[in-house]
Amino acid sequence: MKAQCDHYYCRSCVTDDMKCIICEQPIDKEKLVYDKKVHRAIQALTVLCSNQELGCEWADQLKVLPNHVKQCQYKSERCMNCGGRIPALTYQDHIKICRLSVQKCEYCQSTIRATLLEKHLKTCPQVIISCPFQCGAKDKTRAEIDAHRTTCPNAAESCPFMAMGCNFKGNKEAVQKHLSAEPVKHMIYLCDEMTELKSIYSLMHYEMSCIEPKHDELMRKANLLQGELQLTSIFPDHDL
Ligand SMILES: [Zn+2]
Ligand SMILES: [Zn+2]
Ligand SMILES: [Zn+2]
Ligand SMILES: [Zn+2]
Ligand SMILES: [Zn+2]
Ligand SMILES: [Zn+2]
Ligand SMILES: [Zn+2]
Structure with a gap:
């Protein structure tokens, strides 16, 4: 967009009461003029992918950047627990190992650090298991199976x-x-x-x-x- 002083800004970058950084004249947001030629020229500039710092080596014209970003494999998401930028591809894995994320044990409903969940599941009294002696008893909680152990005919x-x-x-x-x-x-x-x-x-x-x-x-x-x-x-x- 062209400002009254003939210098160019993108619309989203212009704030209220802003002065042109080149000529220091005030810029009126309402009076910005769209310039097709300049827009095209800018869109034709070669840019790097926004995920470049995460390892993406893509570089092409600005106008095709939005398309690339949508399917960029280096696309990242913010971890809701630790706040880190995590590549979208490994986001699900990260949630499981993120040191700050907590998960609910689906059996006993207690809240467990994600990193300790696997351990917890090995001892959780509410986990559904079958008799270790293969007597046919199954779909019982670990607590029930523990009580059953001493009376199991296969023990x-x-x-x-x-x-x-x-x-x-x-x-x-x-x-x-x-x-x-x-x-x-x-x-x-x-x-x-x-x-x-x-x-x-x-x-x-x-x-x-x-x-x-x-x-x-x-x-x-x-x-x-x-x-x-x-x-x-x-x-x-x-x-x-
Ligand atoms: Zn801008
Ligand atoms: Zn200016
Ligand atoms: Zn990319
Ligand atoms: Zn995290
Ligand atoms: Zn549990
Ligand atoms: Zn048994
Ligand atoms: Zn013997």
């Missing part, structure tokens, strides 16, 4: 001989089968256990026999002392 149990060295694990039925399938193996576990108990017992017995004489000695001394104590309380002034 893994250890062989009752675990303490003696059997590592077998399985559901109730499997443990029963395992026990009846390998009676000899378990007998050996029992034998080993018995032998070990026996040796522990004889060791203890031996230690006891060493302690016993000392024990008798201590008892004798204790009785003696007790006797003396009684005497002193009967004759408090008597020098023993």
Whole structure:
């Protein structure tokens, strides 16, 4: 647009009470004149993409810039949480990892930092899961499944001989089968256990026999002392 002083401005740049920056004459917004020739010349200027600083290397005439910007892959949006300019292509990913964004857990409705949501979902008591032992129980909350674990017919149990060295694990039925399938193996576990108990017992017995004489000695001394104590309380002034 041409101002009264013959200098050119774009309409959006002219403010109220503005003076021409070249000749310092006041510019009347109402009296700007459209100049087709100058407009064309400006539109023909080569410009860089507005997303140039984000990496776009596009450069072309100003008149085709609006078209390019619409589909520019470097187009950016402001993150509503951290305020950063985020390339539109990765905006959805950024929202998930933005250090300031919070999201609602869709199961328990609590508000969680987006970066911690994944972790939360692994422990959230309201998340819907199925029984880890594949008993068929499903569509239950984690809290319900946790309560169900102890009663689940498929829950893994250890062989009752675990303490003696059997590592077998399985559901109730499997443990029963395992026990009846390998009676000899378990007998050996029992034998080993018995032998070990026996040796522990004889060791203890031996230690006891060493302690016993000392024990008798201590008892004798204790009785003696007790006797003396009684005497002193009967004759408090008597020098023993
Ligand atoms: Zn302007
Ligand atoms: Zn001027
Ligand atoms: Zn661009
Ligand atoms: Zn952000
Ligand atoms: Zn939750
Ligand atoms: Zn189950
Ligand atoms: Zn076993």
